[in-house]
Amino acid sequence: MRDEWRGWQEAAQAALYGDDGFYRRPEGPAGHFRTSVHASPLFAAAVARLLVRTAAELGTADVDLVDMGAGRGELVTGVLAALPAEGGADLAVRAYAVELAARPDGLDPRVEWCAEPPKGVRGLLFANEWLDNVPLPVAETGADGVERYVEVRTRDGAERLGAPVSG
Ligand SMILES: C[S@@+](CC[C@H](N)C(=O)[O-])C[C@H]1O[C@@H](n2cnc3c(N)ncnc32)[C@H](O)[C@@H]1O
Structure with a gap:
C-alpha cells in the first residue's frame, strides 16, 4: 500500500472539521480547553x-x-x-x-x-479565538533554499517537504 501525503491545510481541515473531527465532538471546545x-x-x-x-x-x-x-x-x-x-x-x-x-x-x-x-x-x-483555527498551508525553506509546502503523512503525521510554493 502506498503512503498518502497531503498538505497541512487539508490535513488540519480533516482533523478539526472532518466528520469525526475535533470540533465536531459533542463536548465542544470547552470540553478540552477554556477561552x-x-x-x-x-x-x-x-x-x-x-x-x-x-x-x-x-x-x-x-x-x-x-x-x-x-x-x-x-x-x-x-x-x-x-x-x-x-x-x-x-x-x-x-x-x-x-x-x-x-x-x-x-x-x-x-x-x-x-x-x-x-x-x-x-x-x-x-x-x-477563531483565526487560530483556520486551516492554512505551511511552508518551510528546504536545504536547497527553496520554500516548499510541508506535507503530512496521513498514517502517522510524519512530515516531508513537497512542491515549491507558488501562487
Ligand atoms: C477555539 S474555538 C473558539 C470557540 C469560542 N468562540 C470561544 O472563544 O470559546 C473555534 C471555533 O470556531 C469554529 N469554526 C472554525 N472555523 C469555522 C468556520 N469557517 N465557520 C464557522 N465556525 C468555525 C470551530 O468549530 C470552533 O468551535
Missing part, C-alpha cells in the same frame, strides 16, 4: 456593553450580534443574558451563532444557528 468566554461571565458582560455602544453609534435600538466560530453558543448566550444589566434592556437584538458544528441541544431559542455568516447584518460581529 475567555468560559473563564468568567465578565467577558460576556463586556461584549454586551460593546454591543450597546455599537447600537448607540449606529443610532438604532435594533441591532445584530454575530458570534463567528461560536463553539457551543456560550458567548452569545452570555451576552443575551447580560444585556439588561449592561444598559441593553431596550435593545432588540437578533443573535446569530456561526458554527461548523451542529446546534447544541437546549440553546436559547433566540439564537439563530448558522453554518455561514448571515448576510446584510448591521451591528457587532465578534470572532473570539
Whole structure:
C-alpha cells in the first residue's frame, strides 16, 4: 500500500472539521480547553456593553450580534443574558451563532444557528479565538533554499517537504 501525503491545510481541515473531527465532538471546545468566554461571565458582560455602544453609534435600538466560530453558543448566550444589566434592556437584538458544528441541544431559542455568516447584518460581529483555527498551508525553506509546502503523512503525521510554493 502506498503512503498518502497531503498538505497541512487539508490535513488540519480533516482533523478539526472532518466528520469525526475535533470540533465536531459533542463536548465542544470547552470540553478540552477554556477561552475567555468560559473563564468568567465578565467577558460576556463586556461584549454586551460593546454591543450597546455599537447600537448607540449606529443610532438604532435594533441591532445584530454575530458570534463567528461560536463553539457551543456560550458567548452569545452570555451576552443575551447580560444585556439588561449592561444598559441593553431596550435593545432588540437578533443573535446569530456561526458554527461548523451542529446546534447544541437546549440553546436559547433566540439564537439563530448558522453554518455561514448571515448576510446584510448591521451591528457587532465578534470572532473570539477563531483565526487560530483556520486551516492554512505551511511552508518551510528546504536545504536547497527553496520554500516548499510541508506535507503530512496521513498514517502517522510524519512530515516531508513537497512542491515549491507558488501562487
Ligand atoms: C477555539 S474555538 C473558539 C470557540 C469560542 N468562540 C470561544 O472563544 O470559546 C473555534 C471555533 O470556531 C469554529 N469554526 C472554525 N472555523 C469555522 C468556520 N469557517 N465557520 C464557522 N465556525 C468555525 C470551530 O468549530 C470552533 O468551535
